[in-house]
Amino acid sequence: xxxxxxxxxxxxxxxxxxxxxxxxxxxxxxxxxxxxxxxxxxxxxxxxxxxxxxxxxxxxxxxxxxxxxxxxxxxxxxxxxxxxxxxxxxxxxxxxxxxxxxxxxxxxxxxxxxxxxxxxxxxxxxxxxxxxxxxxxxxxxxxxxxxxxxxxxxxxxxxxxxxxxxxxxxxxxxxxxxxxxxxxxxxxxxxxxxxxxxxxxxxxxxxxxxxxxxxxxxxxxxxxxxxx
Numbered sequence: 001x002x003x004x005x006x007x008x009x010x011x012x013x014x015x016x017x018x019x020x021x022x023x024x025x026x027x028x029x030x031x032x033x034x035x036x037x038x039x040x041x042x043x044x045x046x047x048x049x050x051x052x053x054x055x056x057x058x059x060x061x062x063x064x065x066x067x068x069x070x071x072x073x074x075x076x077x078x079x080x081x082x083x084x085x086x087x088x089x090x091x092x093x094x095x096x097x098x099x100x101x102x103x104x105x106x107x108x109x110x111x112x113x114x115x116x117x118x119x120x121x122x123x124x125x126x127x128x129x130x131x132x133x134x135x136x137x138x139x140x141x142x143x144x145x146x147x148x149x150x151x152x153x154x155x156x157x158x159x160x161x162x163x164x165x166x167x168x169x170x171x172x173x174x175x176x177x178x179x180x181x182x183x184x185x186x187x188x189x190x191x192x193x194x195x196x197x198x199x200x201x202x203x204x205x206x207x208x209x210x211x212x213x214x215x216x217x218x219x220x221x222x223x224x225x226x227x228x
Contacts, residue, residue, distance in 0.1 A: 001026070001027055001062050002024050002025060002026045002027070002062070002180070003024070003025040003048070003059075003060070003061055003062075003079070003148075003149045003180055003182070004023075004024045004025075004058075004059070004060045005021055005022055005023050005024075005048070005057065005058075005059050006022050006057050006058045006059075006060075007020050007021070007022055007056075007057040007058075008020070008021045008022070008044070008047060008055055008056070008057035008058070008059060009021075009055060009056045009057055010040065010043045010044060010046075010047045010052060010054065010055045011054045011055065011056075012043060012052065012054065016204060017040040017043045017204050018040035018043050018044050018047070018055075018201065018204050018205075019204050019205050020057075020205065020206065021044060021057075021199075021201070021206055022057075022206075023197070023199060023209065025149060025180040025181075025182055025197075026180055027148070027178045027179065027180050028175050028176065028177075028178050028179070028180065029175065029180050029181070029196050029197060030171060030172070030175050030180075030181045030183060030194055030195045030196055030197070031180075031181070031182050031183070031195060031196070031197040031198070031199060032183045032184075032185060032188075032191040032192050032194075032195040032197075032198050032199070032212065033182065033183065033184045033185075033198075033199045033200075033201060034184075034185060034186075034188040034191065034192070034198070034199075034200055034201075034226075035200050035201040035202050035207070035225075035226060036202060036226055039201045039202050039203065039204060040201055040204040041153075041184045041201055042084070042153055042154075042184065044184075044201070045081060045151045045153050045182065045184060046081075047059070048074075048079060048081075048151060048182070049071060049074055049075075049079055049080075049081035049151055050066075050069065050070055050071035050073075050074045050079075051071060051081070051083075061074075061077050061078065061079060061148070061149070062077075062078075062148075064077070066079075075145070077148075078147055078148025078149055079147070079148070079149050079151065080142050080145050080147035080149070080150050080151065081151045081153070082138060082139065082142050082150065082151065082152045082153060082155065083153050084153045084154045084157050085157070086131065086134045086135055086138050086157075086158075087138065088126045088127075088134055088137055088138060089126065090125065090126055090127035091125060091127065092125065092126060093122065093123050093124060093125055093126070094118050094121050094122050094123070094124060094126055094129070094137055095122050095123065097126055097137050097140075097141055098111060098137065098140050098141050098144050099144075100141065101141045101142070101144035101145050102144035102145060102146070104144070104146075107143070107144055107146065108144065110143075111140040111143055111144060114136075114139075114140070114143070114170045114173060114174070115136040115139075115140055115170070117133060117136065118133065118136055118137065118140065121133060131158055131159050131163070132159055132163040132166065132167075135155055135159065135163070135167065136167070138155075139152075139155070139167070139170070143174065147179055148179065148180065149179070149180045149181075149182065150174070150179055150180070150181045150182070151182045151184075152171075152181065152182070152183050152184065152185075153184045154184055154185060154186055155167060155183075155185070156185060156186060156187055157186070161187055161190065164185075164187055164190055164191075165190060168190060168191070168193075168194050169194075171183065171194060172194050183195070188215075188222065189216065192212035192215055192216055193212070193216065195212045196212070197209075197210075197211075197212070198210060198211065198212040198214075198215055200215070200222070200225035200226065202225065202226055202227065207224075207225040207226070207227075208221070208225040
């Protein structure tokens with residue numbers, strides 16, 4: 001049981017944007033992917049979820065190669081992708097946004113335990129929420145689908161670091177239920193602090209893959225990895 005990438009190269013336009021990435025994400029594990037802008041991190045997540053189909057190498061979910069699966073089929077296999085940009089339905093209420101993904105009452109109640117702030121805004125239009133609250137709705141909707149593997153791309157985009165510090169413990173709680181999380185994040189130190197595995201991508205290639213503590217304990221090593 002795991003999400004396994006073997007020598008994955010993602011092609012866009014005239015050439016590869018990611019080359020030779022291999023990793024294994026196990027249930028309950030948080031792997032953080034960091035690196036400079038334009039390094040290929042988003043393309044990697046898009047290849048896993050099926051937004052980008054042009055890649056070589058193999059991607060397997062629980063032992064099954066998903067290369068021929070479309071995005072919907074990959075979602076049914078348990079891969080849920082939270083993209084950049086807080087995609088919400090602004091005219092719908094918090095409850096309606098989440099119930100678009102699932103009407104399972106137990107799951108809905110669990111989401112509110114993760115984000116109690118949403119309970120008092122449950123009937124409010126999401127357009128009226130703060131950026132942090134909107135991101136909670138986005139994450140809540142993703143969790144409502146009962147994912148096996150959750151891909152999260154820059155959930156802090158446009159938010160203050162203090163909001164990310166509120167959301168990261170939730171990811172730890174979610175991982176503790178057995179969900180594997182692959183997290184791309186610009187605030188490297190905060191994200192690495194909750195991770196059990198770290199991947200630094202620079203210039204489309206893996207510059208470091210190993211324990212997050214090594215990067216957190218040595219600023220020079222993290223800097224050198226960023227620089228490729």
